[in-house]
Amino acid sequence: MCIFMCKLRVMSSASAYTGNIPQNYEEYLGPVLFEPYAEDLAARVPPGITSLLELACGTGRVTHHLDQRLGKDARIVASDLNQDMLKLARSIVYSPRVEWMEVNAQELPFASASFDVVLCQFGVMFFTDKLKAFREAYRVLRRGGRFLFNTWDGLGANPRAAIILQVMQEELGAGAPDFLRTGPYSFHDESVIALLLEEAGFAQIRIEKVARTGTYTDPQQIAAGFVEGSPLGAYLDRYGPQMRGRIIQRLREALKAQETTYGTSVPMRAIVAEAQK
Numbered sequence: 001m002c003i004f005m006c007k008l009r010v011m012s013s014a015s016a017y018t019g020n021i022p023q024n025y026e027e028y029l030g031p032v033l034f035e036p037y038a039e040d041l042a043a044r045v046p047p048g049i050t051s052l053l054e055l056a057c058g059t060g061r062v063t064h065h066l067d068q069r070l071g072k073d074a075r076i077v078a079s080d081l082n083q084d085m086l087k088l089a090r091s092i093v094y095s096p097r098v099e100w101m102e103v104n105a106q107e108l109p110f111a112s113a114s115f116d117v118v119l120c121q122f123g124v125m126f127f128t129d130k131l132k133a134f135r136e137a138y139r140v141l142r143r144g145g146r147f148l149f150n151t152w153d154g155l156g157a158n159p160r161a162a163i164i165l166q167v168m169q170e171e172l173g174a175g176a177p178d179f180l181r182t183g184p185y186s187f188h189d190e191s192v193i194a195l196l197l198e199e200a201g202f203a204q205i206r207i208e209k210v211a212r213t214g215t216y217t218d219p220q221q222i223a224a225g226f227v228e229g230s231p232l233g234a235y236l237d238r239y240g241p242q243m244r245g246r247i248i249q250r251l252r253e254a255l256k257a258q259e260t261t262y263g264t265s266v267p268m269r270a271i272v273a274e275a276q277k
Helices: 002-012 021-043 061-069 083-092 130-140 159-175 190-200 219-228 232-239 243-262
Strands: 051-055 075-080 098-102 115-121 141-152 203-215 265-276
Touching: 021 061, 021 083, 021 115, 021 141, 021 203, 021 219, 021 265, 051 061, 051 130, 061 075, 061 115, 075 083, 083 098, 115 130, 130 141, 130 190, 159 219, 159 243, 159 265, 190 203, 190 265, 219 232, 219 243, 232 243, 243 265
Parallel strands: 051 075, 051 115, 075 098, 115 141
Antiparallel strands: 141 265, 203 265
C-alpha cells in the first residue's frame, strides 16, 4: 500500500512534469485551462508595486501578463522547482527584466522583506509542506505586502476534468491512479486554506471562488493534454505501449459525449486567496 501511494504522490508532484510534458502541458492545456486564470490573477496585482516574486511559474503564463501589467522599473522574479518548466518559460516570455530562478517555495533564497507581492498560480497544491511555504512567503514580503494564489476547486466544480477520473476507473479499475484528487484538485478546503494562512501570520485574508470558461476546438486537445501534458502518460506506459493511445481515445469520446451538455466549452472553478502581511 505504501509503495502504491508513494508512486501516486510522486506522479502528482510538480517535479514530475519533465521531458516533453511541459511542452504538451503548455500547448494543449495552457490556452484552455490556465490562460483565463492567469489573466484574473495578474489583474489582482496592484500596478504600482516595485517587486514581485512568482512561485511555481510553470510555463510563464502569469509571468507574461505580469510583464505587460507592471511598471517598467518593477522587479519580477519568476521561480519554479522544475528546470524543464523554467526552460520552456524562458523561451516563451521574452523579457530581459524577468529574473528566472530555480527555487523551492519552502526554502526561499531571499532576504526578509524583499517583495511587495508573492504570487502563485496553481502551484500551492503541490507544496509538500504548505504551512512552511506560506511562512516563507510571509517572511519575504514587506510590511503590507500581499500573498496571492489560486488553486483548483473540487472535481465536482470542474466536470471536464472529472471525466478523466471516470475513464481511468472504467479502464484500470483498482489500478487507476487518483492523480487528480491527490494532485491538481487536492487543495480546495477554504477553511484549511484560511487556517494555514493565519498560522503563517497573514491577516486580512480573503478567499473567493472564481468561475471561468475555456473553449477548445477538438476534444482531442484536452484528452491529449491530460495524458501527454501530465505524469499520467508515464504511468500508463506500465500497462504496455498501447495504453496511452487507448486512454486518449476513450477520453476524447467521453469529452465528446459531454458536448450535449457543455458544447465545446470547459466550465471551471478555482479558489483565489489573497492575504496581507
